[in-house]
Amino acid sequence: VAIGSLAKIPAVLFAPLLVAHDLVAPAPPGAPDPKPRERVRRALLAAAPSGGAAIALYLLVERVMRGPLQSYGGGDAYRYAITQAWAWLHYLRLFFLPFGLSADTDLEPFTRWWDPRALAGALVVAGLGVVVWRTARDRRLWPISFGTAWFMISLLPASSVLPLAEVMNEHRPFLGYMGLALAAVWAGRLALVAALERWRAPPRVRAAVPVAACALVLGAHAVGVHLRNRVWQTSESLWADVTAKSPRNGRAWMNYGVALMARGAAEPARQAFLRAQALTPAYGYVEVNLGVLEGWVGDGIAAERHFRRALELGPSDPPSYEYYAGWLVKQGRAPEAIPLYEAEIRLAPGAARPRARLMELRAA
Numbered sequence: 001v002a003i004g005s006l007a008k009i010p011a012v013l014f015a016p017l018l019v020a021h022d023l024v025a026p027a028p029p030g031a032p033d034p035k036p037r038e039r040v041r042r043a044l045l046a047a048a049p050s051g052g053a054a055i056a057l058y059l060l061v062e063r064v065m066r067g068p069l070q071s072y073g074g075g076d077a078y079r080y081a082i083t084q085a086w087a088w089l090h091y092l093r094l095f096f097l098p099f100g101l102s103a104d105t106d107l108e109p110f111t112r113w114w115d116p117r118a119l120a121g122a123l124v125v126a127g128l129g130v131v132v133w134r135t136a137r138d139r140r141l142w143p144i145s146f147g148t149a150w151f152m153i154s155l156l157p158a159s160s161v162l163p164l165a166e167v168m169n170e171h172r173p174f175l176g177y178m179g180l181a182l183a184a185v186w187a188g189r190l191a192l193v194a195a196l197e198r199w200r201a202p203p204r205v206r207a208a209v210p211v212a213a214c215a216l217v218l219g220a221h222a223v224g225v226h227l228r229n230r231v232w233q234t235s236e237s238l239w240a241d242v243t244a245k246s247p248r249n250g251r252a253w254m255n256y257g258v259a260l261m262a263r264g265a266a267e268p269a270r271q272a273f274l275r276a277q278a279l280t281p282a283y284g285y286v287e288v289n290l291g292v293l294e295g296w297v298g299d300g301i302a303a304e305r306h307f308r309r310a311l312e313l314g315p316s317d318p319p320s321y322e323y324y325a326g327w328l329v330k331q332g333r334a335p336e337a338i339p340l341y342e343a344e345i346r347l348a349p350g351a352a353r354p355r356a357r358l359m360e361l362r363a364a
Helices: 003-005 008-026 036-064 077-096 115-135 144-160 174-198 203-229 235-243 250-262 266-279 284-297 302-315 317-332 332-349 350-362
Strands: none
Touching: 003 008, 003 174, 008 036, 008 144, 008 174, 008 250, 036 317, 077 174, 115 144, 144 174, 174 203, 203 235, 250 266, 250 284, 266 284, 266 332, 284 302, 284 317, 317 332, 317 350, 332 350
């Protein structure tokens, strides 16, 4: 858990997952099930060491090791929170029907708690809670309870009043899908066993049904993986897919423009950047890329206008200084680039590239 949390802080969720497991797991065969209050006491006691370690690891990673410029980039906490139930419904749908995948969604935070999508999501979340409660009371069904609780607990850090930059991101439920797979497979096994007991077919036929079902599911997922690998084959194919599925995502259009510019398609790249600019007019990185593009095609006036606009929009973004400074050097205006590199170093003291550029300029 400690090693994992240094890579991705949600590893500290081991502690609440352990509590959930000990709350619903039945007692060993022959031992009486403890009363609810005693079960809660035992679960909390068992998870106390990992819980204390989780708190310490969280503080270490998020407070001590956190970089000065690190930001989760979230907006309004209330609007973010009321949108999360719909995100849960989306993640649940993707588990069973993984089509329409987008590497960067364009969902905007809801403005009203009574938005039909928010209400539908809340109904589904409540339904998941009912599943956890009802199946926890049956010794045969406790893996369904634990797996569903795992899914819900793992989503809580990204689905709360602590807003992140993206309201919904399809990689967030990956940890939760482990628990959901446990619940779904166990439920499917019980349903299949019950159906086969009622089906008066030859033993060989009944034995072949589970194998055929597994082959069908795995085969369908194999096809899906192959298709997604084709999408992720290049940056251009990936961001073209994202802009088609999430057309209101300004960052996606910007990244698509960067991919187009990388292969020399200047005009399509400009159109992608302009689309991103229209969707996210306060996004400084769009202006940086427009400045790079205009400088590349030789329009110095337009390039400098975009670089200056990027500095206005993102005075704390190191790339805004670096690319403007690099362009100034190419224009023979190296002395003007020196204060820009100095400003970038103040913002990102650990960055090596601006120090190297500044050293070269001072030597020259």
